[in-house]
Amino acid sequence: MTDEYEHYEAIVVGAGPGGAAAAAALADRDVETLVLERGVEAGSKNVTGGLIYAEESAPYTIDDLFPDVRSEATDRPVTEYYLHNVAGNKVKTYDISGLHGHDTEWSDAVLRRKMDAWLADEVHERCRETGGGLLTDVRVNGLLREDGEIVGVTCDEIEPITADLIVAADGVNSELARDAGLMDWEDPEEWFQGVKAVVDLPADEIETRFDLPEGEGAAHLFSGDLFEGARGGGFVYTNDDSLSIGTVFHLDSIVDEQVEPHELLDALLTHPLLADWIGEDYEELEYSAKLVPDSKKVAHPSPHEDRLVLVGDAAGQMQAQGPIIKGMNHAVTAGALAAEAFVEARRDGDPHAAGERYERKLDSTGTMGKLRPRRYKIAAALGEPEPISGLVDSVVASPVGRLALGNRVSDKLLGRLYDSPFMAMMVPDTRTPYVTMPTVIAERLGEPVEGESHVEPPDLTERIGNLTYNTDVGNPHIVVEDESWEASGAAVWSCPVSARGFGGGCYREETVETNGSTERAVSLDTQPCVECGTCAVVADTHWEHPSGGKGVEFKQG
Amino acid sequence: MTKGVPDFSEGVVSFDEDGHLERGKTPTVMNPNDAYALEAALQTKVRHGGTVSVMSMGPPGYQEVLEEAMESVYADDAYLLSDREMAAADTWATAITVATGIHKLEAEAGEEVDLVFAGFKTADGETGHTGPQTAWCLDWPMITHVIALDVDEEERTVRAKRLVEGDIEEIETVETELPALIVPDPEFAPSYHRASHRLTHKDLRAETRERVNDIDDLVTVWNHEDLNLDPDYIGLDGSPTIVESVDPIPKAPSEREATMIDPADEDAMGEVLDELLPYAD
Structure with missing residues (x-):
């Protein structure tokens, strides 16, 4: 046949x-x-x-x-790589070019x-x-x-x-x-979700503002207290004539903390640390989002x-x-x-x-x-179970931890540890390395950033409006199988083009009155969908891609 | 077969005060219905190979129309039948001229044309005669209102699905021998359901993009002498159609009365609101 x-x-x-x-x-x-x-x-x-x-x-x-x-x-080839620990407007920066260069022949944005x-x-x-x-x-x-x-x-x-x-x-x-x-698409713990803004910036301005030799590029990572406690961080990469600015979080953290991904991106975009780089005229070329597998768990x-x-x-x-x-x-x-x-x-x-x-x-x-590094497996077994990770997290945040992390000896040691590929392999997926430690480090060792951000990021309506869609009218590629709030409500805040109180996105909160009782439910309109797959994991859906040539069309990506 | 027609698009077409078309102020474009003929020809080329030629009768300025046609059908070459003696032809004189052009094309190429595709009526004349009359001149069978077609190379037949009397509700399948003339319906949709067809389509597109850079070399112009046509049988002299006069279609009378309100006039706007109030619940 x-x-x-x-x-x-x-x-x-x-x-x-x-x-x-x-x-x-x-x-x-x-x-x-x-x-x-x-x-x-x-x-x-x-x-x-x-x-x-x-x-x-x-x-x-x-x-x-x-x-x-x-x-x-x-x-641009990335020739400089920095990690910034942030607490309020205090920032402690480590040069991790060594870690970046480990086993790296070259790396380009x-x-x-x-x-x-x-x-x-x-x-x-x-x-x-x-x-x-x-x-x-x-x-x-x-x-x-x-x-x-x-x-x-x-x-x-x-x-x-x-x-x-x-x-x-x-x-x-x-x-x-x-x-x-x-x-499968079952467990939010196995995925990250990233959102990104591509921001217009002429090549010569990139080189001036980032203090880069002609044709070279920089990478900057951010962690600390600027993301409402969600486990993850932010990045800024220099392209030829634009910046890629984004945030990536563990999906289970987005679900549990009930944070809005686009707001966390905005928190990074409007941080004073980025003010000098972005400047007065913020022009967002594209807003995008993507689900990212965590190979440690799902490779x-x-x-x-x-x-x-x-x-x-x-x-x-x-x-x-x-x-x-x-x-x-x-x-x-x-x-x-x-x-x-x-x-x-x-x-x-x-x-x-x-x-x-x-x-x-x-x-x-x-x-x-x-x-799937073996070292991570061992470290995870020791560091990720809740009682231990909770204990470690509170020790780091306690006066003892603050003293241990916040002195000149530890500063030097931390610089070396952050720049070490050996340590990077072992970082556990807990709050400690993403939120608590960077915050303590920045508080104890950081310097306040001068200046003020003039960035006004577009709202979701504008971001969706700026994207190109070829909608397959009458043929939605996602169907919500269980519309109850318990089963699918997390999609309302986790979806990067939806938000609580926002009617123009994919997922909305609805109130359904039946037999005299009021229930919360979700409704879906796939027109603004960026096909990231988040709702396939956090909500009860039948999820497919749109047909060939249909759906969102990224111009930058 | 293709024809240049006035571009009747909104904002492009120009009429004088009496409602007559201002030919000089309106650009010429490829007849929109010809696009379906070209789609059908392209589908045949993609599936069965061979060459596609575009042919038109018209003034020298038609080269742009031919270029547009060539790019949309990925044509190999184009033929323009053009001379003063051919001017003001009706559909009959046009059919004689085009049929003669097709015979000359066969003679020059040393092989027979298998299929001729014609558009379903032009946007200016609206007669729908030229294609069928050309088939008559060629003494070929013809299938009109075609929405899908398939060629059997071995049997040298063409099988087509067509709308009976142009009605979308009634579809019949017919078959005839090659050579034949095909008039695709605006409902014609090309189908490329095999990966290999799509790859060929992509190849042809890339080749055509290269080729149209030298479009002047690909267009052959023939006058009535090249075609060995007696001027008495072509152009205005060869046209039995006599157009006595053209009457503009009277504007349909409005069935409803309209009241014009200036939005700045508060009293008048108040009346509008009063009118709307009963529907506001």
Whole structure:
């Protein structure tokens, strides 16, 4: 029955860095490769913080596969890296360029529309030579099975296609990974949520205000008391002629603290520390949001099933340990390793057995070790259970802790610890490293920041209004299955384009009167949806992506 | 087949005081209905390969129309049948000229044309005659109001779904031998449901973008001598249609009375509110 379908040797779903790397590595090995991307252009559905790394220890880096990527598609190389501990207007800054430079060949700021679109053109050209190619505006909506075994994909726009290898590089909300039962959207503790503003700033102003040599860039991280106690932090990265300013929090923390993500972003944007960088004229080019997998918890140790392999965010391969934030580089490595695995399996006469080899390669190259570090496992076992983490947190905040952290000896020691990759691997997911410790450090050792912010960030109405949508009218891609406040109320504040008391977003609080009693419920309008996937985790929904070419279109990403 | 017509878009088209079209002040664009013909031709090229030529009869300025047509159908080349003797032709004289152009194209190319696609009536004449009359001149079968089509290369047939009498409620499937003339309906929707078709489409788009840079080299102009046509049978002299006069359609009388109110006039606005009050509950 599957004979009537079109067949390609390999199908790659999603044209982000992971999919592009897989496709390029397959095409370079003469594998007939078809890439299917649901956006109107590669990158139009993608959001990053973001910095892309080339690690010295990695078997593949993006410039191995795309030699011109840095000159054509990335922004400024990051040559300075700082971490700011904030308490009120007091700030204690540590230079963590050493940590940043550890195992780093280079690291550039990127905007995904620009980078991914460029990668996609390269990929199409190389794949076309194999008889395949890259198509945009096609949404792969599920797996094609024959006798219970995965043999291909089904799509909204075109007929099903069979393949010997299916690479799911379809992002953090991978529908294929969920169809295969390899990933779920159940536990907020397994995810981060990031929101970002891309802010217009001319190249020469960036260099002046950040005191940078021409063409070079800086990265700044922020933690402390400016985020209402939510576990996470903020960042500022310099692009060629804009700034990426964002905040990332553990999703369970957003849910539990009942904070509004866009307000936490605004808290960073309006902090006096950023006043001199942003200046008087704040022009926000784009507001965006993204769910981020926490590889320590969700990187799938065995990311394959039949002919399907998962790559990048789809497999939870996003490393976030303290100030180490690496995702795209691991996706690139994984994509290329999957290609390698397939070609070896095909050579040995069993092309459908690439998955096992791919898994072994992730282990033997040390990639899985970075995503799921053993040291973290030990530290987490000791530091994360509630009684212990609560105790540690109160000790740090107590007079003893304040004394221990707040003297000149500890200042020097802290500087070294923050800059240490060994320590970064062990940072537990508790309030202590994100909120309490930075706050105490800033209070005891910080200097007050002079100046005042003149930044007035746009409200959600303006932010939504500035985004481009091609709404699939009458065909909502998300359906709330349980509209009760208990089941789905968290979406109202957790959704980055919704807020309590705001009627123009996706999720709203409703009051339903039945049989004389009043109940709280939620209602949903998917028109402003930025497809981040947050509500799939925090609310009871049936969640799908919009059809090819439909939904939000990011111009920056 | 395509034709240049006045751009009737709001704000672009220009009429004089008597309601006559001011041809000189209104730009010429490709006939909007021709887009469906071009879509159908492109779908055929994507699925079956081959070459697509665009042909039009009109003044030399039509090159822009041909360029627009070429870009939308990813055409390989274009032919403009143009000379003073062809001017003021009715649909009959136009059909004779275009059919002759198609025969010359076959002679020059050394192979037969399999399919001709014509738009469903033009925005200026609104007759819908030129396509069918061209089929008659060529002595080819014709399928009109086509909403989907499929070519069987081996059997040399074309099968089409068409609206019976242009009615969306009634659809029939018909089949005929090649060569044939196809008139797609505005309901025609191209379908590219296979990845390979979409990849070919993408290739053709990229190739066309390159090619149209040299559009002047791709347009061939033929006059009546090139076509070996007797001036008595083409243009105004060859047109049996006589247009006696054109009457503007009278403006429909308004059925409701309107009262104009100046928003600055407070008393008058008060009356408006009084009028609205009963509906305000």
